[in-house]
Amino acid sequence: DARVTQTPRHKVTEMGQEVTMRCQPILGHNTVFWYRQTMMQGLELLAYFRNRAPLDDSGMPKDRFSAEMPDATLATLKIQPSEPRDSAVYFCASGRSTTPGLNEKLFFGSGTQLSVL
Amino acid sequence: EDQVTQSPEALRLQEGESSSLNCSYTVSGLRGLFWYRQDPGKGPEFLFTLYSAGEEKEKERLKATLTKKESFLHITAPKPEDSATYLCAVQAWNDMRFGAGTRLTVKP
Structure with a gap:
């Protein structure tokens, strides 16, 4: 079965370090969403790409978060500093x-x- | 601002005890309402999409309905394996916004 692959599954880091999360979307899909889930806030939309173009990143703290799609098979979410x-x-x-x-x-x-x- | 509110936050049922979960929304230009199921430690899994008021979808013990202001997820004769968090999401332009979810526990 086709699935979305995210790496890493777990990440422990110290404050101030850079964190990079990767996502491989399902082949043939043209939209990618990044969400953050916490007990307090539930699922929060961070960023949305369509055909690799960023369409909405209003939910993302701009000073430390960045999201990119370097190609159709890879989406990244970076936090610097965490x-x-x-x-x-x-x-x-x-x-x-x-x-x-x-x-x-x-x-x-x-x-x-x-x-x- | 677009809002999605789910109730109740948590629901405990006995096996076989039917009930309904609610998702109310205020969205400018609804382009679809989605229901997902999320098990602990996993990502949400798609259940239904509803596009217009009056529409209904069914799958096994679940039935989703939609009005102009809210959606219901009806669970008929639930089983313990139906225990999960149920999330609704509304789609407006370039947006897919989720509610906080209802955590359902079905006791044998």
Whole structure:
């Protein structure tokens, strides 16, 4: 079965360090979403790409977070410098969009559990 | 601002005890409402998409319905394996916003 692959599954780092999370979307999907999930906030949308172009990153702290899609098979989310409040599970999801602004169902990866000490 | 509110936050049922989960939303230009199931330690898994008021979808013991302001996920005669967190998400332009979820526990 096709699936979204996220690496690493777990990451423990110290405050101030750079963190890079990677996502391989399902082949043929043209949209990628990054979400952060915490007990307090639930699933928060961080960034959204369509055909590799960033369309919405308004949910992302701009001073420390960045999201890119260097090619159709790789999406990255970077945090620099990391802070303890960034501790959460980060999910990547991919899907198909045949019409701008309209997305079909999303397929989620297993997430990256990030702990910043 | 677009909002998605799910209730209740948690629901405990006995096996076979039917109930409903609610998802109310305020969105400018709804382009779809999605239901997902999330098991502990995993990413959400797609269940249903609803596009217009009056639409219904069914899958096994689950049925999703949609009105202009809310959606319900009806669970008929639930089993312990239905225990999970159920999330709804609304799609507006270039946005897929999730509710906080309902954590369902079904006791045997």
